[in-house]
Amino acid sequence: MMDKFISIEAIAKRYPGASGGEVAVFENLWLSMARGEFGCVIGHSGCGKTTVLNILAGLDEPSEGAVIVDGQAIEGTSLDRAVIFQSHALLPWRTVLGNVAYAVTSKWRNWDRARVKAHAQKFIDLVGLTGAEHKRPSELSGGMKQRVGIARALSITPKIMLMDEPFSALDALTRGTLQDEVRRICLETGQTAFMITHDVDEAIYLADKIFLMTNGPGAVLAEIVENPLPKDRGRIDLHRHPLYYALRNHIVDFLVSRSKTFTATTPDHDPRNVPTVRPGLSEPTIVSAPSLVEANSTQKIAR
Amino acid sequence: MTFSLRFRAAVVSIALFAAFLGIWHLATRSTATTTAMSPEYAKLMGLTATQGKSAMPGPLDVGVKLWEHLKQPFYDNGPNDKGLGIQLGYSIGRVGLGYLLAVIVAIPLGFLIGMSPLMSKALDPFIQVLKPISPLAWMPLALYTIKDSSISAIFVIFICSVWPMLLNTAFGVAAVRKEWINVARTLEVGTVRRAFTVILPAAAPTILTGMRISIGIAWLVIVAAEMLVGGTGIGYFVWNEWNNLSITNVIIAILLIGVVGMLLDQILARFTRMVTFPE
Numbered sequence: 001m002m003d004k005f006i007s008i009e010a011i012a013k014r015y016p017g018a019s020g021g022e023v024a025v026f027e028n029l030w031l032s033m034a035r036g037e038f039g040c041v042i043g044h045s046g047c048g049k050t051t052v053l054n055i056l057a058g059l060d061e062p063s064e065g066a067v068i069v070d071g072q073a074i075e076g077t078s079l080d081r082a083v084i085f086q087s088h089a090l091l092p093w094r095t096v097l098g099n100v101a102y103a104v105t106s107k108w109r110n111w112d113r114a115r116v117k118a119h120a121q122k123f124i125d126l127v128g129l130t131g132a133e134h135k136r137p138s139e140l141s142g143g144m145k146q147r148v149g150i151a152r153a154l155s156i157t158p159k160i161m162l163m164d165e166p167f168s169a170l171d172a173l174t175r176g177t178l179q180d181e182v183r184r185i186c187l188e189t190g191q192t193a194f195m196i197t198h199d200v201d202e203a204i205y206l207a208d209k210i211f212l213m214t215n216g217p218g219a220v221l222a223e224i225v226e227n228p229l230p231k232d233r234g235r236i237d238l239h240r241h242p243l244y245y246a247l248r249n250h251i252v253d254f255l256v257s258r259s260k261t262f263t264a265t266t267p268d269h270d271p272r273n274v275p276t277v278r279p280g281l282s283e284p285t286i287v288s289a290p291s292l293v294e295a296n297s298t299q300k301i302a303r
Numbered sequence: 304m305t306f307s308l309r310f311r312a313a314v315v316s317i318a319l320f321a322a323f324l325g326i327w328h329l330a331t332r333s334t335a336t337t338t339a340m341s342p343e344y345a346k347l348m349g350l351t352a353t354q355g356k357s358a359m360p361g362p363l364d365v366g367v368k369l370w371e372h373l374k375q376p377f378y379d380n381g382p383n384d385k386g387l388g389i390q391l392g393y394s395i396g397r398v399g400l401g402y403l404l405a406v407i408v409a410i411p412l413g414f415l416i417g418m419s420p421l422m423s424k425a426l427d428p429f430i431q432v433l434k435p436i437s438p439l440a441w442m443p444l445a446l447y448t449i450k451d452s453s454i455s456a457i458f459v460i461f462i463c464s465v466w467p468m469l470l471n472t473a474f475g476v477a478a479v480r481k482e483w484i485n486v487a488r489t490l491e492v493g494t495v496r497r498a499f500t501v502i503l504p505a506a507a508p509t510i511l512t513g514m515r516i517s518i519g520i521a522w523l524v525i526v527a528a529e530m531l532v533g534g535t536g537i538g539y540f541v542w543n544e545w546n547n548l549s550i551t552n553v554i555i556a557i558l559l560i561g562v563v564g565m566l567l568d569q570i571l572a573r574f575t576r577m578v579t580f581p582e
Contacts, residue, residue, distance in 0.1 A: 059485055059488060077490075077491060081489070082489065083486075083489045085486070087482055089485065089486050091483060102500065107490070136580070136581070138582055
């Protein structure tokens with residue numbers, strides 16, 4: 001195992017149940033990531049993905065356990081951990097520049113106006129919003145709003161970027177462009193990123209590690225899937241890679257069936273030593289619904 | 304050919320106003336029969352008896368009198384004969400002062416209630432009981448404790464404008480979107496800075512709506528309060544002219560109260576528009 005830049009150790013989240021007792025969303029969850037890695041969590045709604053992210057952000061507290069980032073147990077929110085919200089969460093009374101500058105002044109309180117502006121501008125340019133600095137969020141499209149959210153998160157040069165389904169509210173085309181942007185920025189800056197998603201292809205394209213969570217309540221981290229695709233993968237020929245379908249089918253299988261049955265069929269699952277899976281050519285892959293997959297040469301290789 | 308909605312509405316408004324004036328004029332013109340009487344007796348009897356003039360002034364009488372008042376709004380011929388400008392000035396001054404005090408108290412207190420669930424629950428019974436009390440019911444208590452009628456009127460304005468502002472501020476602050484608060488939290492923004500940079504702008508439209516309701520109520524109440532305390536102000540003017548049996552002046556005062564109330568409301572509406580943000 002490499003150094004643990006992020007280490008989630010035995011966290012649990014419980015809510016008071018309707019009939020007096022407590023309902024655990026998840027118990028004894030362990031998860032770690034190395035510096036510069038891109039991790040994606042996939043699971044069905046209600047498995048506590050967002051709770052994990054909120055705990056990591058410091059917006060929520062675990063009922064038990066601890067989160068260690070860069071050798072220190074986290075306590076509350078921090079400027080080291082930037083969050084990109086699903087609903088972009090821009091302040092509507094501020095302009096694009098104002099929204100980014102708000103984050104910049106929060107991090108560097110004694111910077112003068114010109115310095116803040118120049119710094120904010122740099123990140124607005126980075127996400128491709130040059131020229132829209134003085135627009136208000138209401139004048140922007142959904143994709144542009146989320147770009148501002150990304151610029152705001154990046155502008156504080158965080159150690160970790162936390163993303164809660166950042167592109168789920170966008171149309172497919174915009175989503176693709178933004179995924180490209182995020183991937184480019186993360187590769188260029190060596191950013192450590194933790195993202196929640198429902199979209200299998202998004203996870204395959206972006207993530208180095210994909211964390212599969214079973215259904216809640218009582219969700220567990222079932223498997224860590226290592227992405228076997230090369231680092232320099234591109235969106236255009238991603239699906240032509242020989243390992244693409246092996247990986248995709250493995251994840252889809254998990255979401256379709258194993259996420260429900262995992263806890264029952266794997267009683268000896270050790271949450272501290274979650275198995276790491278690297279789908280490859282040799283692994284037999286069940287293509288449970290062949291009609292879903294286009295028949296082409298790569299698929300034969302995947303089989 | 305069609306005109307803009309605005310233009311057509313203006314035409315209908317003017318027509319309605321003209322019809323109103325016409326009916327008013329017809330209803331108050333001299334129709335009653337006059338009885339023959341000696342000129343000296345007639346002098347004592349007044350126009351109603353001698354020329355069959357209606358006791359109710361017609362629009363022309365009011366118009367002439369209004370013009371007189373507008374020509375000389377600020378004359379001062381002693382305690383019972385001051386220009387309408389001065390009377391309105393006193394009323395606006397009292398409303399402004401009481402209202403300002405209410406702003407100073409209600410907005411910080413509303414913030415506290417909105418941000419603290421404990422204070423919200425603890426203060427709720429007091430607010431629920433105090434809110435429905437007619438502001439004028441406080442008047443005797445105010446007169447007894449403050450012993451100054453003018454300050455008592457200001458207190459009554461204060462007490463009636465405080466509630467809508469307080470409740471709207473508390474509601475607006477409590478209803479600020481969780482995601483905006485979370486943005487501030489992830490950026491490690493301190494409580495005070497968060498209150499001014501996130502909560503205040505987010506709650507401002509709701510707060511201003513409360514302030515707009517308050518100014519309306521304050522203007523309603525000042526007339527009644529001044530009728531009670533007397534001395535100066537447009538409310539006192541109305542009551543004084545009623546005692547003088549000058550219905551013309553009463554009508555003029557009613558008209559001006561309406562116009563000033565509208566202006567106050569428009570000012571607050573403009574402020575509300577300034578702080579409203581599109582989403």
